[in-house]
């Protein structure tokens with residue numbers, strides 16, 4: 158099964174992806190995670206990507222498409238994949254279609270988690286991430302058992318440098334202009350499923366899980 162998980166920044170993609178991939182045994186591929194890792198490792202790609210990520214802009218299509226092409230070609234993808242945060246532009250979606258065709262794969266469903274802007278702002282500014290395992294928390298909505306310590310691995314939690322009010326506003330603007338058109342794109346292909354993301358983490362997951370059960 159190949160699932161695309163989309164939605165504005167802060168909608169809960171990463172949070173839901175953690176659960177969906179576990180439940181349905183899918184490989185979690187997040188372009189945001191791959192890019193942050195490249196930045197941390199200071200690779201050539203990371204150094205290039207950093208300047209865009211820091212100001213809340215999208216990293217150019219050629220870079221992310223190249224990354225995804227390379228990742229999807231690896232044999233561990235055969236069992237099933239959940240793409241989180243890719244595609245984010247119509248051009249990326251077109252390129253993904255070509256990559257999948259060359260690998261004789263196809264998208265089964267595109268799930269869009271939708272949440273209004275004001276809620277996204279408080280979700281993102283309160284987000285904390287485990288430095289060690291990448292698990293996502295929220296200081297109010299999904300706090301760890303011990304302050305600043307990951308429940309899963311006892312790693313230290315940190316705040317992403319792009320989760321500031323100013324950069325979040327820019328990211329939301331970029332989302333409206335560059336990513337929203339994808340909804341219509343996938344609706345036309347009959348792949349689109351919308352989920353109301355303004356509910357609890359459990360309720361959103363139950364909705365997605367029930368839908369995916371029916372697709373298996």
Ligand code: ADP
Nearest residue numbers: 167168169170171172280284294295298357358
């Ligand atoms: P995305 O990957 O879409 O940017 P995340 O999964 O990182 O979103 O979630 C953004 C923030 O909102 C995190 O702090 C997360 O703990 C919190 N969050 C996720 N889902 C919900 C929800 N349904 N209700 C409240 N907070 C949520």
Ligand code: ADP
Nearest residue numbers: 166167188189209210214215216221242243245
């Ligand atoms: P979000 O919580 O905003 O959904 P991500 O972790 O998915 O965050 O992405 C963080 C940043 O990484 C984005 O603001 C963007 O700069 C870059 N990025 C991630 N995925 C893509 C993509 N598909 N295309 C271009 N840039 C991307």
Ligand code: ZN
Nearest residue numbers: 287290307310
């Ligand atoms: Zn952890």
